[in-house]
Amino acid sequence: MNALAIFAVNSIFALIMQAGGGGFFQRMQDYLKRFEPNLVNFMMLSFLLFIIGVAGVLSRRNIIIIFMSIELILNAVNINLIAFSRYLQANELVLRQRGIMVNPIAGPVFTIFIIVVAAAEAAVGLGIVISLFRNRETIAVDEIDLLKW
Amino acid sequence: MEKAVFIIFAIVAVGSALNLIAQRNPLYSALSLIGTLASLSALYVTLHAQFIAAMQIIVYAGAIMVLFVFVIMLLNTPEDHPEIEKQQWLRYLAIPFAAVLIGEALYVFREIRNITLPAQGEAEHAIGTTWSIGTNLFTQYLLPFEATSVLILMAIIGAIVLARREES
Numbered sequence: 642m643n644a645l646a647i648f649a650v651n652s653i654f655a656l657i658m659q660a661g662g663g664g665f666f667q668r669m670q671d672y673l674k675r676f677e678p679n680l681v682n683f684m685m686l687s688f689l690l691f692i693i694g695v696a697g698v699l700s701r702r703n704i705i706i707i708f709m710s711i712e713l714i715l716n717a718v719n720i721n722l723i724a725f726s727r728y729l730q731a732n733e734l735v736l737r738q739r740g741i742m743v744n745p746i747a748g749p750v751f752t753i754f755i756i757v758v759a760a761a762e763a764a765v766g767l768g769i770v771i772s773l774f775r776n777r778e779t780i781a782v783d784e785i786d787l788l789k790w
Numbered sequence: 791m792e793k794a795v796f797i798i799f800a801i802v803a804v805g806s807a808l809n810l811i812a813q814r815n816p817l818y819s820a821l822s823l824i825g826t827l828a829s830l831s832a833l834y835v836t837l838h839a840q841f842i843a844a845m846q847i848i849v850y851a852g853a854i855m856v857l858f859v860f861v862i863m864l865l866n867t868p869e870d871h872p873e874i875e876k877q878q879w880l881r882y883l884a885i886p887f888a889a890v891l892i893g894e895a896l897y898v899f900r901e902i903r904n905i906t907l908p909a910q911g912e913a914e915h916a917i918g919t920t921w922s923i924g925t926n927l928f929t930q931y932l933l934p935f936e937a938t939s940v941l942i943l944m945a946i947i948g949a950i951v952l953a954r955r956e957e958s
Contacts, residue, residue: 678796678836681903686800686833688895690807690826697811705816705862709823712854713807716830719842723917727837730917745917746926749842753927756849757938761945763854767861768952774865775955 683724690717702781704773708766715759722748722755792836799829816862823858824851839918 690713697710726748729736736743774780806825813819827850834843916922927935
């Protein structure tokens, strides 16, 4: 099963990299053979999702898509919290020998709080959107300028 | 196995997130957000956080996305100019700021890469089980938990007040 999955990923990359030339493809394959997902990879994924979310908030006009981008930012935080608590849990005994007490369950607990905040934010935000649309007939953020001076 | 799962689902998550902000129709954006959330849930399983993975699917894909799709269908506004047209010069200001942010992130990643962390260490607690999360939630984090319930009550009342049609 393991070998099959690695073969599938490798062949997908082979198809993608065919046009890119032999040297790059060979290096990519070597990197994939050595690759093990660690803390830095999860942080990179979280960073990418955060950047995409910020780009969505700053560049789109539709307020519903801006809300979805905010959900994306909150999820980037969640994956960071879970990855950190996973690696804290794996190193808990080592850290205790050095006299550092950690609680690795804080990560999932705070993830639950963030999910709750996201749900509350979506409920209130979409309520505001409905009331706004009823009064102003628009959900484009640059046309909502009642508070602008 | 963990390697293949990480690569596939990380690519799906980032691709769906890019599709989210690129789509014109908000409904397709909502579908892309579901793709991102589901692949993040699969990544939580590889991080041994099964309870959070299940909760991600149930709360996000089950509750929040239904709310989003409901509001999108209720409003149904076609979008003619998806991007903000004003203040084009801010785009050139964005380049140095983005360079600073990416440089900072790369510096942090480099620093962390030097600390080698084993993923398969001897673990005393399981971070993913309902038992361990519930025990911590109702002993050590009881006050934040109660504050959360007040927050939810406020959100419910606020949503009802905001979405109610004005009488008279």
